[in-house]
Amino acid sequence: MDPLSDVLSLMRPRSAISAGLDAGGEWAIRFPAHEGIKFNTVLRGACWVQVDGEPEPVRIEAGDCFLLTRGRPFLFTTDGTLPAIESATIYDRALDGIATCNGGGDFFLIGGRFFFEGDHAGLLFDALPAIVHIRDASNQAAVLRWSLEQLATELRAGSPGGVLMADHLAQIMLLQVLRLWLTTENAAHGGWLAALANPRMARAIGAMHADPARRWALATLAGIAGMSRTVFAVRFREVVGQTPHDYLTGWRMRLAADRLRRTRESIAGIGLSVGYESEAAFSAAFRRVTAFSPTQYRKHEGKQHNASRPTK
Structure with a gap:
């Protein structure tokens, strides 16, 4: 997609x-x-x-x-x-x-x-x-x-x-x-969404979304966008409001949060699916972005889901 x-x-x-x-x-x-x-x-x-x-x-x-x-x-x-x-x-x-x-x-x-x-x-x-x-x-x-x-x-x-x-x-x-x-x-002032109107930025963002677990190098993304490494880095930050690395990390954590909320998949497995080879590295990144550990997030979202369910 x-x-x-x-x-x-x-x-x-x-x-x-x-x-x-x-x-x-x-x-x-x-x-x-x-x-x-x-x-x-x-x-x-x-x-x-x-x-x-x-x-x-x-x-x-x-x-x-x-x-x-x-x-x-x-x-x-x-x-x-x-x-x-x-x-x-x-x-x-x-x-x-x-x-x-x-x-x-x-x-x-x-x-x-x-x-x-x-x-x-x-x-x-x-x-x-x-x-x-x-x-x-x-x-x-x-x-x-x-x-x-x-x-x-x-x-x-x-x-x-x-x-x-x-x-x-x-x-x-x-x-x-x-x-x-x-x-x-x-x-033009719409952050990452505005980047989708820019064909070069859209290609880079599309590549990250298509394969979020890949170790994306800045030079690789710049090549996909058809720009030099330096120009791409500057332009991406101007349009999106964050670096390509930060955008990728945020997207990975949103994908992981969705799986934590909707599945019983292991934390290590979810981390691997978004590019982290160890559970510790994934947990540290997840806490940095969300302020929750993956376990805390899963428990919190589970309580929220149960609380929102209609009673008989």
Whole structure:
């Protein structure tokens, strides 16, 4: 798989379609803090989005998609001077998945949320701004446009298998939005994710992901990128924000953490699979990155998993 697919697979995203919003006239709606990330797309009309802690609101219009990546409270409004109502006042009365404000008719938005297993979401979303905004996304990608139309249909129809269909559609949309974002100027400040938009950096990162256990020399990675050793080292750090060695170590530890959490494989075996010939060397590296020994991490994650399981 390619690096972005690797990361999304490791995060194991699952989606939950929350509701659509049908609004009319002038309005302002305040939303509370949320878990996961919010995905929204505007099918009709326009409004402003203001995320707490961000200096300026963002104008969103029909055809736009955006992700809210920080979990902070936010405001949707047509006029920043209006007093805001709390979202629960209309979403608690939603019919067929659609919340209505002021009778509806002028503005329509589909909203959803992504949740992620484990603790790997930061690997992707720490590299993104609080609002990932894609203008006129439905006209930029036929796949996204079809997904938007189909998701709107699933939300309204309640057809058999609709939950599974909506889940897969939402994941396609998440991937497509990230792809579109990588083509924008804003992606230049996106850390390792931005590096995927640079063919040379992407080749080096792809090689590390394809064979994380290999003893990657800087010169080898530079050769894959088609650059001199010195230029590659400098450029990689400029774009990704860390050295190739540190990036590789971090990726290895995330792979190891996933196996510790999801399997009963031996610690020595997991260490060997990510490039460490001795359990001691792997344990030292894992503790350096995570602040836990592999044994501590496995016990901690096991408790977290059991605590999150529903009771009968």
